[in-house]
Amino acid sequence: MLYKRMPIEIESPEEFGYDKVLYNLSESSVTDLKMSDLQLSLDNLELSYVPHKGNFEFRQAIANEFNLQHPDNVLLTNGAAGALFIVNTALLTAADHLVIVRPNYATNIEVPRAICCDISFIDLAFEEGWRLDPRKIAEAIRPNTKLISITTPHNPTGMLMTQAEIDAVVHIAEQHNIFLLVDETYRDACFKTPYPIIATRSSQVISVASLSKAYGLPGLRMGWLITQNEVLMELFLAAKEMIYISNSALDEAVACQFYLRKEKFIPHISRKCLKNFEILQTWLTKETRVEAILPEGGVVCFLRMKQDLQVDTNRFYHLLLHEYKTMVGPGHWFDMPDTYLRVGFGYTTADVFEKGLECISKAMDKSLS
Numbered sequence: 001m002l003y004k005r006m007p008i009e010i011e012s013p014e015e016f017g018y019d020k021v022l023y024n025l026s027e028s029s030v031t032d033l034k035m036s037d038l039q040l041s042l043d044n045l046e047l048s049y050v051p052h053k054g055n056f057e058f059r060q061a062i063a064n065e066f067n068l069q070h071p072d073n074v075l076l077t078n079g080a081a082g083a084l085f086i087v088n089t090a091l092l093t094a095a096d097h098l099v100i101v102r103p104n105y106a107t108n109i110e111v112p113r114a115i116c117c118d119i120s121f122i123d124l125a126f127e128e129g130w131r132l133d134p135r136k137i138a139e140a141i142r143p144n145t146k147l148i149s150i151t152t153p154h155n156p157t158g159m160l161m162t163q164a165e166i167d168a169v170v171h172i173a174e175q176h177n178i179f180l181l182v183d184e185t186y187r188d189a190c191f192k193t194p195y196p197i198i199a200t201r202s203s204q205v206i207s208v209a210s211l212s213k214a215y216g217l218p219g220l221r222m223g224w225l226i227t228q229n230e231v232l233m234e235l236f237l238a239a240k241e242m243i244y245i246s247n248s249a250l251d252e253a254v255a256c257q258f259y260l261r262k263e264k265f266i267p268h269i270s271r272k273c274l275k276n277f278e279i280l281q282t283w284l285t286k287e288t289r290v291e292a293i294l295p296e297g298g299v300v301c302f303l304r305m306k307q308d309l310q311v312d313t314n315r316f317y318h319l320l321l322h323e324y325k326t327m328v329g330p331g332h333w334f335d336m337p338d339t340y341l342r343v344g345f346g347y348t349t350a351d352v353f354e355k356g357l358e359c360i361s362k363a364m365d366k367s368l369s
């Protein structure tokens with residue numbers, strides 16, 4: 001493995017300092033919950049090792065929700081990031097080829113790069129509405145292709161694959177006996193994904209999700225992977241045990257107690273995200289120097305500065321952060337030019353969100369040449 005820090009992590013708000021950002025539009029999750037919101041009962045929790053696959057009750061609840069045959073189809077992991085690392089490192093070697101959608105959440109690209117895999121990127125384009133054409137995946141398959149890696153709802157664009165597009169990609173994976181990794185971390189964030197978790201479709205598929213984005217619990221570091229393939233599950237469990245044996249007893253207990261009562265939190269979270277989504281749309285009608293394809297999933301929107309504008313992007317991001325105390329996700333976090341920027345509409349209050357958008361406009365005023 002050739003480890004290298006990723007810009008999205010080096011420049012993240014938690015590394016920069018939350019206290020130095022007034023308008024945090026860089027987050028891709030809903031507002032973080034506090035321990036006091038959760039009303040937990042933890043006094044009798046034994047801080048022993050826990051079963052390596054993860055808390056049975058929690059896995060059972062996930063299995064019930066997603067209509068899985070058995071809780072053993074679920075492996076709890078250290079966030080979705082932990083699941084993605086396990087899947088990529090367990091399946092891939094430097095001799096393997098994989099097909100990945102770009103742009104993407106950095107880990108999905110950088111972990112295979114760190115393994116030194118041969119990678120074919122399927123580049124999504126603004127002009128094509130960020131849609132993924134499954135034919136491009138089929139064309140990229142080679143004799144040594146081991147994995148196809150897709151993300152839906154997609155980060156950073158919010159594109160949601162249709163059932164027909166999913167069917168086509170699952171078919172390609174089955175036809176060529178290739179594994180399909182589907183990062184579904186955003187499936188319950190604000191907009192509901194209208195089809196079942198994709199790992200239920202085929203034993204070639206591994207789905208990944210977590211509590212981070214949809215519920216505002218990223219600091220819990222609790223995610224999971226789902227597969228119906230028992231051989232794969234044993235391999236992923238081996239990887240997990242080698243990396244950290246099990247999740248923390250405390251994290252699992254908090255996550256389980258929350259998950260069993262999560263419905264209580266959802267209406268408030270959704271109302272807040274949808275309100276900010278409206279504010280975003282209103283701002284976009286006024287701020288004609290940027291354009292956007294509105295997201296269908298998740299809580300982020302990937303904006304583009306109009307191509308005929310001469311924007312000094314270094315100046316823009318510097319002013320935005322240091323003068324206007326506003327953080328967004330610049331394009332380079334996603335292997336894209338900095339004329340693209342991601343704004344998250346799930347995290348802040350409506351007032352803060354509106355002011356953050358105004359700051360983007362002000363920083364643009366001062367960065368045009």
Ligand SMILES: Cc1ncc(COP(=O)(O)O)c(C=O)c1O
Pocket residue numbers: 028078079080081082105151155183185186209210211212213218222223
């Ligand atoms: C698509 C995607 N997958 C996975 C993750 C990691 O999430 P977690 O906090 O659950 O590790 C992120 C975080 O931004 C993401 O955007």
